[in-house]
Amino acid sequence: MTEHQLPPLNALRAFEATARHLSVKNAANELCVTPGAVSQLIKTLEVHLGVPLFRRVNRGIFLTDVGQAYLPPVRNAFRQISDATCRVAVPEDTGILTVSATPFFASAWLVPRLKSFQDAHPDIDLQVVSSSALADFSRDGVDVAIRHGLGRYVGLSSQRVLTVEIVAVAAPALVKRLGMPETPAGLTRWPRVNDAERKAWALWFEAQGIESTGPARGPSFDDSGLLLKAVLAGQGAALLPAAVVADDLAEGRLVQLSDVSWLEDFAYYLVYPENSHDRPKVAAFREWILSEASRKAASSRKRAGRGGKGGRGPRQ
Known part of the structure; x- marks a missing residue:
């Protein structure tokens, strides 16, 4: 197959998202299109390849043997494109760093402490956006997010900020x-x-x-x-x-x-794509927020000077 016979990119995206979720509806939500559009894109890809990629059983869908074999190289290709894009688009430790944080964490903890980050990194302009939903790093323009959860996010790196x-x-x-x-x-x-x-x-x-x-x-x-x-x-x-x-x-x-x-x-976690770990701006913010959280936690314990801490209780 020559490069002019490559499948349509949107059809490949629909296939990868559907295979990951094993749900046309969830793939459609991720891609911001209708389930019908996803189904049509998958059909286009199957016609292009001449083989079925999914089996439809009752109300569920499953990958065929061909689909299972096709998914890893397709996913790897998207990952390589993403990595290459990050390397090209962010060549230096300057410019805007977009941080997404939950509204309460942003107002009560993050914003009052940002001056120390700006003093240490005057060439990085922070843009803080508040949201409780997990960021879509590929579409939202978010570099790092701070979320309240268990710290397990597929395909993302996370570090505990605050217990x-x-x-x-x-x-x-x-x-x-x-x-x-x-x-x-x-x-x-x-x-x-x-x-x-x-x-x-x-x-x-x-x-x-x-x-x-x-x-x-x-x-x-x-x-x-x-x-x-x-x-x-x-x-x-x-x-x-x-x-x-x-x-x-x-x-x-x-x-x-x-x-x-x-x-x-639950705890507050710093979350970002795995391929962003070594980006200078992300590394600078990660080092600062983990250091700040550790320093503030130690300072709080010292100020309190109080014992009687109870055992681990049920989650809110």
Whole structure:
């Protein structure tokens, strides 16, 4: 087959995405086209090759033997194109670095610390975009992302930035009015601010061996940033990540209500394509954020100087 007989690129993309997901619908969502368009592209490729690439059984699809043999070189070709593009498009450690972060992490932890990165790397201009969805690095123009999860992302590199230690906090005015609780059980009588699912407090009390306090009462928020604002406004006690409220605690805007804390299964991870690991801008940001997270965690422990840390509790 000569180069003029190569299959259409869009048909190959549809084949690779469908083979990866084993779903026409999921492939269509990834490629931003309709399932019908994906099916037509696959049919075009099968006609071009003269062989079927998928078997359709009931409502599922599976690769034929030919499809299984065809997939690795097609996937490798796309990877080589991607690697070559990165090498050509990013020749030096200058320009814009686009960082995608969850809204709460961006506002409560990342943005207040960015000046130190800019001081260390004045030739790199950061562009921070907030999103809770996993970035599509091939289409969104995102260089690195910070996501809350277990750190397992297929085809992506990830490094743990922050382990999510959960602490009970409240505004000083509320503590002054109600008095500091002597035990975690004392918080059962406090007004409380809740997460969207209204489960965090029940799990926290359960981790301390405290009997059920009944249905969760008080306001709830589906955004941790809004929840933090409600706590700062004195609307109630809340459970929030220790790392992102460390400055508020140190500067007296919040008070930690109990020495007891517990760790979520989830953590914040720095995520980026595997082929971006050695890109100068990505390496610079990775080194900075991991160093900053480590430094802040050590500083927070030193400032707190408090023992009584509880065991690992259930995940929020």
